[in-house]
Amino acid sequence: MVNEILEILNEDSRRTPEEIAVMLGTDVETVKQKIAELEKNKVIVKYNTIVNWDKTDREYVTALIEVKVTPQRDQGFDAIAERIYKFPEVKSVYLMSGDYDLAVMIEGRTMKEVAFFVAEKLSVLDSVLSTATHFVLKKYKVDGVILEDEEKDYRQVIVP
Template sequence: MKEILELLESDARLTAGQIATMLGRDEEEVARIIKESEEKKLIQGYFTLVDWDKFGSEKVTAMIEVKISPQRDVGFDAVAERIYRFPEVRSVRLMSGAYDLMVMIEGGTMKEVAHFVSFKLASMEYVLSTATHFVLKTYKHHGVITDDAEEDRRQVIVP
């Protein structure tokens, strides 16, 4: 099962037939494992990685460090849930270290991101402080090198 999940994680477009061929397994068995993995939430979704800059439609991405006061009996979970329900939010992770949550959001402009932080996030009960970091350039995302247009600079060695 792990081999199937690893292949799908690297390329979600692979069919059960292709995976079966790659692993020397039966296609029906692979399809069953994929279906069961989806039902058990081992596979939680499929996505397409789009380079919006090349498309001409920029998105502003920000990572926000959030320091919160945990709630009695639920800890950080209730606050994290309130945050991840906002449509701008792409991910929320509980962190170790100087802050508690890392929130990644996308907006159309820096002003939209600033509005989200000021009016939706920082004003929430239990949020003690925030620190916003804007993504200036992405080199690798979800295991994919995003800017590989650079030519091969290796020198050919001729004996």
């Protein structure tokens, strides 16, 4: 039942315990108890809203930064990842396989602000060997949600 609750909340975190209970064919108190346990044990860490910022007047830049690092003795990548994720500009940090070690997602008000972060905060860290910054030009889908879901008319126009 726990995995089913997590799947439902992951799909739509606005679902109430009453709705989830009906969906799973169980009682509301059981669902509330399971959710409380999941929150207490940090399985459910936060409830998010996905916003299509392109439809607002908020200006900001998102960038993906590839970071090559030297792992630290007895700590591996964890220590440098922690130093990086503590910066307020950083939205996500992932340990990666392949050509680089960490993928860092950041947000800034301008490209200059992002460049300043990379030059003055990230690349100067002792364990950082190199960085490559990629700016997000447009978001089509975020966390499984298509942001521009307009029906397109593919019918052929016939001119008499």
